[in-house]
Amino acid sequence: MELRQLEYFVAVVEEANFTRAAERLHVAQPGVSAQIKRLERELGQELLDRSGRTVSLTEAGRAVLPHALAALTSVQSARDVVDALTGLVRGSVSVGMVTACASADLTELLSRLHKKHPGLDISLSEDDSHNLLAGVLDGTFDIAVVGVAGDLPEGLESRVITDERLVAGVAANHELAQVSSLPFVELETRSVICLPKGTGIRTCFDAACAAVDVTPTVALEASNLGIIVSLAAQGLGMAVLPESAVGQLHRIDLEPEARSRLELVWRVVGGKNPAASALIDLARVASAE
Incomplete structure (x- = not known):
């Protein structure tokens, strides 16, 4: 599991759309789809319901989302701490x-x-x-x-x-x-x-x-x-x-x-x-x- 996959997953959830998430992330849409599929294969569950006009969370996705958000927040906090310690404000x-x-x-x-x-x-x-x-x-x-x-x-x-x-x-x-x-x-x-x-x-x-x-x-x-x-x-x-x-x-x-x-x-x-x-x-x- 990679932080990039979690970041892509959160972006798609927040945008409810793969294309808008890709634009927000400044990456190609197929790359976003591929990374999220890899994440789903690793977890053994589909996280997103792609059947409707907008993308929504599956039950497994709802369970995973808080952990994905917490992981990304922790990474940013770690970066902030390092910046403060090294003076790279x-x-x-x-x-x-x-x-x-x-x-x-x-x-x-x-x-x-x-x-x-x-x-x-x-x-x-x-x-x-x-x-x-x-x-x-x-x-x-x-x-x-x-x-x-x-x-x-x-x-x-x-x-x-x-x-x-x-x-x-x-x-x-x-x-x-x-x-x-x-x-x-x-x-x-x-x-x-x-x-x-x-x-x-x-x-x-x-x-x-x-x-x-x-x-x-x-x-x-x-x-x-x-x-x-x-x-x-x-x-x-x-x-x-x-x-x-x-x-x-x-x-x-x-x-x-x-x-x-x-x-x-x-x-x-x-x-x-x-x-x-x-x-x-x-x-x-x-x-x-």
Whole structure:
């Protein structure tokens, strides 16, 4: 008995037709028929009823089918185990990234994965944090970089990439250029320049405003922190951004303190995708470094 015979037998059962099974297997139809006949001769029983318009299982075929499926599953499991042990991870991995993210951590992680498994297909997509979290939970994404303003949904594990204070920045000739701190409520009467909704930093900013019941007056939005700094430097408003991005602007601490946090997230219990498992393992190692 050969694994090929079992594979052909299962394909014919699932397709209920020799021709369609042969097309699925990319082999000639007579070859499929011949291998299944050999299997039947070896077992001493007909496994398939060929008398109708579609192929169906005989009583013996119904008894054999679960064992054939189990054998093929075991063989695939053995291959997966060998792949994992030898590091020959194949397949694809889907990565999500919050809009306007410029994370060196993510690019470094993907670079490590590519160097370790150069045959791996990696896809990268942008979306807002809410959709990315939902996508990780439902399996659309294997791993994602998101802006996190509170606790993660149950079932996710994460590694913090950045955790910075949110501050305001104004031009040197701005009327607040001598001010060192400002309550969030002042943002209701000031022209605010910030990232658009859906970005990680904006998610954290909106959550901080909601926590103190403040509705900021957002005058300008840009998806690039450098442009936000430039707009503020031209006197077009007050930029709200992470403290590391203030640049030449005069920094003003917002009160109460609010944080901008980016996290790399993945499912606690992953699927059977060895490629995704390899990426998650690298993320866990990076967390411990």
